[in-house]
Amino acid sequence: MRQITKEFPGVIALNQVNLSVRAGEIHAIVGENGAGKSTLMKVLSGVYPHDSYKGEIVFQGKPQAFRDIRDSEELGIIIIHQELALVPQLSIAENIFLGNEPARRGVIDWVAVHQRTRDLLKKVGLKESPSTLVTDIGVGKQQLVEIAKALSKNVKLLILDEPTASLNETDSDALLELLLGLQREEGISSIIISHKLNEISKVADRITVIRDGATIETMDCSDGPIPEERVIQKMVGREMSDRYPRRTPQIGETVFEVKNWQVYHPIHPERRIIKGIDLHVRKGEIVGIAGLMGAGRTELAMSIFGQSYGKHISGEVKLHGAPVDVKTVRKAIRQGIAYVTEDRKALGLILHDDIKQNISLPNLGRVSKRSVIDEGKEVRVARDYRQKLKIRSSGVGQATMNLSGGNQQKVVLSKWLFSEPEVLILDEPTRGVDVGAKYEIYTIISQLANEGKCVLMISSEMPELLGMCDRIYVMNEGSLVGEFAAAEASQENIMGAIVRAGSTK
CATH class of the missing domain: 3.40.50.300 (P-loop containing nucleotide triphosphate hydrolases)
Structure with a gap:
C-alpha cells in the first residue's frame, strides 16, 4: 500500500500511509484507537472502493483497483472484522459457504457442502458437526469458523481485526497457534490488528505502528521480540512508565x-x-x-x-x-446504578445518533426545561465530556457509528458518568x-x-x-x-x- 490517503467529512483518517507485507509473514499493525488501522484494512479489502481514496495498492506485483469486497476476495484477500459476520441461526456449513455454495445445475450440492466443511473444520481444529448452529458455539469457536470460511475462498492474505478482543486466554492462544500453523503449512500471509501487545510478540514477524493516520515505523522481530515499552512509546508518542494510575484508596462504609x-x-x-x-x-x-x-x-x-x-x-x-x-x-x-456494557455497539449506543445525543440519553432531565431539550446545554455537556475523556471526533455532532471502537467506548463511559x-x-x-x-x-x-x-x-x-x-x-x-x-x-x-x-x- 503506497501513499494511502483517506478523508471523511472534517477528518483526515489516513495521511500518506505506506505498508508492505511479505509473502508468508504475519504482520502486526498497532496504534491508538482512531489511528486509522481499521480504515486502512477497509481500503485494502475493498470495503472502501478505489475511487474513495488516494494512493495505490499493489498485490503480487500488480496494481489493483478494488470496486468492492468481492474484487479483493477473488484475489484471495479476506478480512475478518472485529464484529463477526456470521448468521447465528444458520449452521456452520451454511455460514462457511453463504453466497459461495457449491452447486450443480443451479441446485446446492449439500453433500459437497458438508464434506468440504468437515475438511475445513479439521484444518482449524474444530470437532463440531457441520450442521451445528453457530448460535450454539462460543465466540472462540465462531472465530475459527470465520477462518474456515476464509480458507474456503483460497485465502492468500488473511486480515484479522482484533481477533482476540472477545476471547479468553485459552481461546486466544488456540487462535494464535492456528495462525502460526497456517503460516508454516499453507504459506498464508496474515495482517493482525491487536491492542494485546503480548499476543503480537508471540506471532508477529514485523510490526507497523500507525499514529494519527500516518505510518510511524515498521519494526522487524527477526532478532527477537520488540520491547513493549518501545512499541507503546511509538503508539502514543510519549513514554508510559506506569500502566495503571497510582492511587491511595480511601475506603469507607x-x-x-x-x-x-x-x-x-x-x-x-x-x-x-x-x-x-x-x-x-x-x-x-x-x-x-x-x-x-x-x-x-x-x-x-x-x-x-x-x-x-x-x-x-x-x-x-x-x-x-x-x-x-x-x-x-x-x-x-x-x-x-449505571452499567457500562461489554457490547457497546448492540447495547451501549444508538449508533445512528450523534455523540451529544448518546451522552445525554440517560439523564435528559439535566439538559431539559419543561420536558423540552435545551440543545445548547446538551452541546455544552457533550463538549465537556469530549474534552475530559479525549474523544477523537470531528465534533459532538458526529455519528457514533463513524468513531473508532475505543472512542465509542469513551462515549458509553461519558453517557453513564453523566447519569451521576x-x-x-x-x-x-x-x-x-x-x-x-x-x-x-x-x-x-x-x-x-x-x-x-x-x-x-x-x-x-x-x-x-x-x-x-x-x-x-x-x-x-x-x-x-x-x-x-x-x-x-x-x-x-x-x-x-x-x-x-x-x-x-
Whole structure:
C-alpha cells in the first residue's frame, strides 16, 4: 500500500500511509484507537472502493483497483472484522459457504457442502458437526469458523481485526497457534490488528505502528521480540512508565450490597445461571469480578441493572443498608446504578445518533426545561465530556457509528458518568481499547473511586484487575468461589480458586 490517503467529512483518517507485507509473514499493525488501522484494512479489502481514496495498492506485483469486497476476495484477500459476520441461526456449513455454495445445475450440492466443511473444520481444529448452529458455539469457536470460511475462498492474505478482543486466554492462544500453523503449512500471509501487545510478540514477524493516520515505523522481530515499552512509546508518542494510575484508596462504609441473588435463563427457565450470590462494595472501593468466559459475570451485572437479563430473579439489592427496587432499567438508573456494557455497539449506543445525543440519553432531565431539550446545554455537556475523556471526533455532532471502537467506548463511559451514578458497574471497560486510551479510562475510574463512588469491574484481563482493584471476587459457573484483598490477589490464586471450584462439582 503506497501513499494511502483517506478523508471523511472534517477528518483526515489516513495521511500518506505506506505498508508492505511479505509473502508468508504475519504482520502486526498497532496504534491508538482512531489511528486509522481499521480504515486502512477497509481500503485494502475493498470495503472502501478505489475511487474513495488516494494512493495505490499493489498485490503480487500488480496494481489493483478494488470496486468492492468481492474484487479483493477473488484475489484471495479476506478480512475478518472485529464484529463477526456470521448468521447465528444458520449452521456452520451454511455460514462457511453463504453466497459461495457449491452447486450443480443451479441446485446446492449439500453433500459437497458438508464434506468440504468437515475438511475445513479439521484444518482449524474444530470437532463440531457441520450442521451445528453457530448460535450454539462460543465466540472462540465462531472465530475459527470465520477462518474456515476464509480458507474456503483460497485465502492468500488473511486480515484479522482484533481477533482476540472477545476471547479468553485459552481461546486466544488456540487462535494464535492456528495462525502460526497456517503460516508454516499453507504459506498464508496474515495482517493482525491487536491492542494485546503480548499476543503480537508471540506471532508477529514485523510490526507497523500507525499514529494519527500516518505510518510511524515498521519494526522487524527477526532478532527477537520488540520491547513493549518501545512499541507503546511509538503508539502514543510519549513514554508510559506506569500502566495503571497510582492511587491511595480511601475506603469507607458499605454502600452497595447484593444478597442471595438468583437468576434463571431467559429462554430455558429451568436453568439457574446465577446461584445465590452475595457481594458488597464499599464507598471509594474498586471491586473486581474475575472468571473464565461463561462464568456468568455479564449475566450477573445485567440482572442487577434493571433485570435486563434473566427470568425468575430473586434476592435483594441494598444501597446504604436499605433495600431498593431495581426491577427496570429506569428504576436502576434512578437509584444511582449505571452499567457500562461489554457490547457497546448492540447495547451501549444508538449508533445512528450523534455523540451529544448518546451522552445525554440517560439523564435528559439535566439538559431539559419543561420536558423540552435545551440543545445548547446538551452541546455544552457533550463538549465537556469530549474534552475530559479525549474523544477523537470531528465534533459532538458526529455519528457514533463513524468513531473508532475505543472512542465509542469513551462515549458509553461519558453517557453513564453523566447519569451521576453512585454505583458504576463496568463490564470489560477497556475491550478493544489501546494502551494510551486504557490509561485514560483507568484514571477516570480511579477518580470516581476517590470521589467516593462504588465501582464494580468485570474484566477478562487479569493484569487489569490486579492493577486496578482493591478487592477481587472470583466467579465460576454462576457462583462466587473466592474473594481476595488486593495484597493477596494474584493470577495463581485466582486461577486456583476457579480450578478448585471446578474439581468439586
